[in-house]
Amino acid sequence: MPAAVSGRLLARTMASHHNHRQQRPLPVINIGRLGDKDPAARALVVEDIARACRDRGCFQVINHGVSKSAMDGALEAASEFFDMPADRKAAFACDDIRSPVRYDTSSRDGISKARSFLKHYANPIEDWVDSWPTQPPTYRKKMGKYAVEVQRLSVQLTGAIVEGLGLCPMYLEEKLGAGLQFMALNNYPQGSSRAGDTVGLAPHSDIGFISILLQSSPGLEVTHHDDGGIWTPVPSIPGALHVHLGDHLEVLSNGRLRSLLHRAILNTDEARISIASIHGAAMDEKVRCAEELVDERHPRMYRESSFHDFLDFLPTNVKAYRRFVETLKIDTA
Numbered sequence: 001m002p003a004a005v006s007g008r009l010l011a012r013t014m015a016s017h018h019n020h021r022q023q024r025p026l027p028v029i030n031i032g033r034l035g036d037k038d039p040a041a042r043a044l045v046v047e048d049i050a051r052a053c054r055d056r057g058c059f060q061v062i063n064h065g066v067s068k069s070a071m072d073g074a075l076e077a078a079s080e081f082f083d084m085p086a087d088r089k090a091a092f093a094c095d096d097i098r099s100p101v102r103y104d105t106s107s108r109d110g111i112s113k114a115r116s117f118l119k120h121y122a123n124p125i126e127d128w129v130d131s132w133p134t135q136p137p138t139y140r141k142k143m144g145k146y147a148v149e150v151q152r153l154s155v156q157l158t159g160a161i162v163e164g165l166g167l168c169p170m171y172l173e174e175k176l177g178a179g180l181q182f183m184a185l186n187n188y189p190q191g192s193s194r195a196g197d198t199v200g201l202a203p204h205s206d207i208g209f210i211s212i213l214l215q216s217s218p219g220l221e222v223t224h225h226d227d228g229g230i231w232t233p234v235p236s237i238p239g240a241l242h243v244h245l246g247d248h249l250e251v252l253s254n255g256r257l258r259s260l261l262h263r264a265i266l267n268t269d270e271a272r273i274s275i276a277s278i279h280g281a282a283m284d285e286k287v288r289c290a291e292e293l294v295d296e297r298h299p300r301m302y303r304e305s306s307f308h309d310f311l312d313f314l315p316t317n318v319k320a321y322r323r324f325v326e327t328l329k330i331d332t333a
């Protein structure tokens with residue numbers, strides 16, 4: 001076989017191998033032994049998480065310590081909230097994206113295609129819970145329980161993620177403890193395949209270090225930067241939580257990890273609720289590349305930025321969507 005042909009064949013084989021690789025199921029990681037006294041047991045979980053972050057930008061966790069009652073309660077509270085009459089919900093409508101509680105149905109953000117949402121802060125819970133809805137009557141109790149348990153999980157997970165980057169497991173603990181937990185409750189109508197309205201929320205990445213997501217039914221889809229534009233649906237595994245990387249982790253890791261593009265698809269057979277919990281540094285805290293990950297071979301790739309900077313950027317990102325982190329890239333050429 002002439003060399004040119006075999007070369008082309010090889011390239012094609014590699015391409016299909018590449019596609020095949022990207023269609024592998026998304027990782028599901030049992031993190032039960034993350035808190036283990038045995039360092040070897042923890043190291044195995046850290047390794048699984050590191051690989052998932054690097055190769056897929058996301059993973060699902062089981063044995064994560066967030067109770068079933070907290071998860072069920074959160075979905076109930078969200079669904080009861082969205083089931084309320086429009087005027088009750090409209091009481092939380094607000095044009096100011098800095099408002100601590102905000103309900104909206106429109107697509108002013110440029111990415112909402114067919115969703116209504118309630119967004120609010122949650123950490124520390126005692127600072128925010130008084131601004132949350134009082135209707136449905138169990139909202140604060142149920143959502144509060146879930147928020148606190150998920151915040152605890154976020155500290156555990158980011159500990160493992162930074163350890164996987166070769167940093168001290170405590171590297172982000174303080175920043176996260178004093179940081180923002182930003183919750184987005186999303187309500188998607190049942191889609192009509194005839195009308196072709198299949199996308200509920202257009203592709204985007206989240207700010208923050210990680211997002212932890214709970215979905216009532218499938219609909220979340222993800223594509224990692226080297227997936228070649230292939231979307232992978234995130235299956236609904238009972239009891240599991242989905243975790244993905246945000247823009248500020250890409251910055252912190254100096255590009256070793258990438259934030260994950262994701263979108264939500266409308267189900268043609270049912271409405272859907274998802275609860276995203278975004279975990280980041282405090283509003284005005286600048287996040288920068290970890291010094292330990294910057295050297296001659298790995299020059300600093302991103303400018304520092306805060307959540308506040310992200311909010312300033314949002315209204316300018318409506319026409320042609322760009323991941324916030326793209327705007328932070330330092331031209332090293």
Ligand SMILES: O=C(O)CCC(=O)C(=O)O
Pocket residue numbers: 184186201206213215219220221262263264273274276
């Ligand atoms: O509904 C989903 O699964 C995705 C929600 C989401 O990406 C968000 O709230 O940022």
Ligand SMILES: [Fe+2]
Pocket residue numbers: 204205206262276
């Ligand atoms: Fe998102």
